[in-house]
Amino acid sequence: MADADQTQGQEQPGDPTIVPAAELIPAAEFMPAQPADAPKHDLNRLDASVILLRETWSSAPHAPEHTWTRSGLNRTTDSSAFDVIDQRMLRGTAKPGCKLDHVRHAAHEKIASDLAALLDLPVPPVTLYHWPGQLPDCPHKRKPGDPYVAISAWPWLSFEEYGDRILNKMNPDQKESLRAPISAMWVFDTWISAQEDRGAKHTLVNSMLGNNPVGLAFIDYAFSLSKFWTVEKSPHAAASWWFPLIQKDDAVVRYIADKLYNLSDDSVGGVVNRVPAQWLPEAAKPVMVSNLLSRKADINRLLGI
């Protein structure tokens, strides 16, 4: 059955109550070990194990210690993404799911994640991966598979898209806790000209609310960077503010703008220039780096602060 890989460890026909051995352990016990001395992240509330993973993945284009296999069908989204799993059962999502267009989906996802890591902002880690062998066509877009993908890790054990359902579960302090990461990411999205509507999709919320500050993760950066930057000093203004119920935190905006301004040019350029040409043609890199550096230098004006 085509869906069987989406529901692994589930059912046997006629006896849907069979429970694999792994299910006998409460889900909370599957939480990856978190070091006791894990740093406190005011803006970046990704799972501690995911932050550790990002330290590795953001240091290089590839993470050769992972061997990935497809674990789901292509989704019907713009990038035809599909779920993947590695040899140690780490889950992720791969995109693009087929050869789509001239947008450098995989390179943009990787570069955005690595740049966010430089600022310790809540974008899940991304690594580049080359699928070997024959690839299936995307059943929705009816286009051939793309062997050069980006694989994103998920941010927490359990999450959902930002929206009314989860907002209605939050207490006032938790709603207030959304301001800082959203304000910080507005600076980041402005820097790299990210255009996704974050109020409707593309913003993930940790479903384990408890009484803690709410975890937010920002995903889907295909439509950013060279999607809009075809020349140096591209005239893209500040990102839209997608959260009408959330008041911008000016102190956080200034804090991240300063942090961004002080990033070294070499670190920013290095993130782009190390992406192999199969994911990002060499000819596209100078314009991308030039825009990142000029917008970094000009970030206060872009933000209107």
Add this chain to the structure above:
Amino acid sequence: MPAAVIPLRAGSFTLSRILFRTNMLSGNTPEIPLGILSELTVGACRTLVMSVRRELTPREIGWLPNSWQEDLAEPAKYWNGQFDQAWAVAAPGEALSFLSEHHAASMLVVPPRYLALPPELIRAEDADLLDMAVSTVMQTIIKEQDAFLPKPTYIEVEKAPEKIAA
């Protein structure tokens, strides 16, 4: 002129499962089966059917993050609203894609599988078409339900047009 012209109709037939993934960081962890969805469009007819569990076991509820425990204690209540929205908002043939795009996180509507449209639907008389379409979807749902969903379940059916003019 032939005595009867056999109409040939275009359409689509999709099938998805609904499940909750309790750990998105590791694949070796529980996934809770919640429901089945199927949509069939043929000619002017459209039918959307959902079978969803009426309740979860206490152990399954214990696997859920706190923000989902109330909404999924009775999955049919939550999914009723999602089903109605998909029927109202999505274009015919796109309801499962719509739900899949909106539920791609821990709560997952598996990307739809495309099934072959039964030949008898392509050639059916107009007057029989809607009933045949509903029957086809119900048979598919029940077969899939037996393989995937613990009982009891709640089944919801939408169809349009309500009647085909004779």
